[in-house]
Amino acid sequence: MNDDNGGRNRPDGPHGGFHRERSQPVPPDGRRSPRSGRITVPSRTVRRRRSGLILMACLSVLVLLASGTSWAITGWMSGTLNRFDVFGDLADGDRPEETGGLTFLVIGSDSRESITEEDRTALSVGSTPGRRSDTMMLVRVNHERDRVTVVGLPRDLWVEIPGEGDDKINAAYAYGGPQLAVRTVESVTDVRIDHYVEVDFSGFVDVVDALGGIDVCLPEAIRDPKAKLDMAAGTHRVDGAEALAFARTRATPRGDLDRIDRQQQVLSAMLDQALSSETLADPAKLTAFLESALSSVTVDEGLDTATINQLAYQMRDVDLTEVTFTQVPIADMDFWTPRGDVALLWDEPAARELFADINADRPITDPSDTASEEEKEGEPRPEDIRVRVFNGTGTPGLGATLDTALTGSGFRVPDPASDWSSRDVSSTQVRHGADDAAAAGYLAGLIPNSEAVEDTTLDGELQVVIGFDYTTFQAPEVEAPEPEEAPSAGDAPLTTSTARDNICG
Template structure:
C-alpha cells in the first residue's frame, strides 16, 4: 500500500477532517441564522397578535364624544403628574346595559343621576394609585345651577357638567371620564368568577340575601351589596364604603389571583370590562394599551381607597344631603395633585377603607 493511500485522499494529517471543519461551521452558522429568523418571525407574529387583540378589545369600549369640549379651558385646574379618571356609575335600574358597546342603540347617557362618583388617580411612576369616593348626596356648587346634590350634575348636563363640578370642588384636573351601569357591574363580577367581600351587615333585596361575614358574591349578590343604604346606619356613607369594598375585591381578584396568569380567563375578564365600560373619546386604543402597560407593576396593596372628608349629614329642601369638610378635603386633594396620597394615608390610617365596612 502506498503512503498516499494510507494518508487518504485528503493528503497528510487526515484531510477529510480539515476539509469538513469549515463546512460544518458554515452549516452551523446557516442553522443559527435560520433559527434566529424563525424566532424573529414568531416574535413579530406574537406582537401582531397582541396588537390585534388590543385593537379588538379597545374597539369594544364605548366612546363618549366631546365630554371636555363644553368646559371653558380657563376654568380648569392645571394638569398634574399621573393620570386621573372620573369614574361614574349610573343609578338606572335597567337589567339591560345602558353603557359601553353592549348598550341599547337608544340608550341616552346623562339621562339619569349618577350613583357612584370616584376620582381615581394613578401616580406618574405607576407604582401607586388612589380611589376617592364622593358621596352622591354631597351638597356642592354645581356650575350654573347653584347648590345641589353632586349627582344632579350628571342629570343636568351629562359628563361635561359633572366633570366641571368635580374639578371645581377638588381643583384636580380630570384627564379622562369612564362610566358603567349596574348591569355591566354584575356581568364584570361574574366574568372573574365572583368577588370575595367581608360583609359587615346582612342585606336582603328582592329575595336575594347577602349574609354577614366573609362571602363569595356573584354578580347578582354583588349588586344587592353595593346598592343597599336604607338599612345601614351610615346611609349613603356606608353604601360608598361598600362600593369601594366591591371595587377593591374586583381589583384584588384580577391582580392577585390566577385571573391574569391564565390567557383564557384574562381575556374573558378584559372582554367583559371593555364591553360594559364607556370612556371619553380622547382615550384611544393605544392610550388604553399604554395605560395598562404603565400599571403592570401596580399591586393591590398600593391602592388607597378613601372617601372625601365629611362633617356630617343634614336636610336641604326636604332632601337628605352630605356636607363635605372643605378644609380636610383641600389637604386630600392637594395630596392627589402632588402624588403624595400614600403619605397622606400614612398620617391618617383611619381614613383608609376598613377590612369590614358595613
C-alpha cells in the same frame, strides 16, 4: 352598539348628546409571532408583572386594563369600548391646571333605560327614570406612575352644580351627562380630570360574573328587603347580582359612607380575583371575559389604544399595596336642604387639604396611622409588655405581691409568680431578649435598684427576678387624657386603606 347585545343599547340622553359609537374589530387570541405567524399570549409571569394597571380597577375597566398586556389585545379592547366626547366643550381656561399626575373620574350610572324589565326585577334596581351617577370616584395616578389613590365622592354630597345651583352631586350627570359631571367635580375639588370612565348596572354584574364571583366580608349582618339582600356576618362568595346589591345598599347606620366602604371592598376583590384566577392565563377565557365585561363601559375619546398601552407599561410594577382608598371627610350626614330632603355636607377644610394632597401627588395618610407611629416611637406602654415574676429570695409572698402590683398597673402577667432556681439572688434583675431592651429599661426604672440584663433565650417576654435589694414597685404615673370634643353624629373623618387591606382574610 349592535342589536345583538342583549338589549343593552343606550338611547340618547336628555340633551341628545349621549350617542356612543364604537368599532367592531375581531378579538385576537394573542400576539402574532413574526417567525411562525402563530398568535400567542404573553406568559403568565409577564401578565402578572403588568398587574399595575389598577387605574380603572376602580370599576370594571381597571380590572380589564390589568389584563391588557399586548398590543393585539389592547387594540381590540380599545375598539370594543364605547366612546363619548367628554371634554370637547369644556373651556380649558376655566379648568384646573395640569399638575403632572393623571386623574380619572369613574362613574357608575344608575340608568335603568338599557335594562329589561325582567333584569330590573332580578337585580332589584327598580325603574326610576332618568340618569344619575350612582357611584363617583376620583382615581389619581401619581406623576411617577407608582401609586394610585382612589377617593370616593358620596352621591348625596351637597355642592354647587355649574349653571344649575345647589344640588346633590349625582344630579350633575342627570342635568348634563358626563360633561357636566366633570365640570362639577373639577369646580368643587380643583382637581383636573384627564379621563372619564363609566359603567352601568348590567356592566358591573357582567364583570363580576365573568370573574366567576368575588369574596366579600361583613363585620355585621345586613338585611335590606328592598335590595333583596340578606347576608349574615362573615365571608361570602357572591355573583354579579349579589355583588351589586352588596355595593348599593344603604341599609346600615352610616348609609352612603358605609356603601362607599363596601364599594371599595368590591373593587379590590374584583382586581384581586382577576389577577389571582386563571382568567388571564387562558386565551379563550381572557377573550370571553373582555367581551362580556366591556359591553357596558364608556370612556372618553382620549383613552385610546396608545394611552392604554403606555399606562400598562408605566404601571407594570404597581401592586395592591400601592392602591389607597379613602373618601371625602364628612361634617354633617343629616343636612336638611332648602327643598326639604337630607344630604351630606363635607368637611371643607379637611376636603381642601385632601385635594391639595392629590394635586401635589402626596400620599394620603390616615391621621390615626400617624398617631400610632408616634406611639410606637414613644415610651413603652405597660399594656404592651408581657412579664413573668420569679422570687430569688425565698421570702414568702414577695412574688405574688409584685404580680399584683404589675397587673394593677396594666402589665400583662399571664402566669403566677414562682420561685427562681436559687434563693440567694442579691440584686433584682429585669431579664430580656435582644429586641426588648427598651421595655426592660422602662420596667427597671419602676423597680428601684434593679438592672436590665440581656438573656438571649428570651423572646417577647420579660422576667423579673427579685433579689434581696428589692424594696418596692413604683407604679407608673398615668396621665389623664385630654378631653376631646365630642364629634357630631354625622362626622366622618378621613380614613384610608389599601386594596390589599380590603381583601377578605
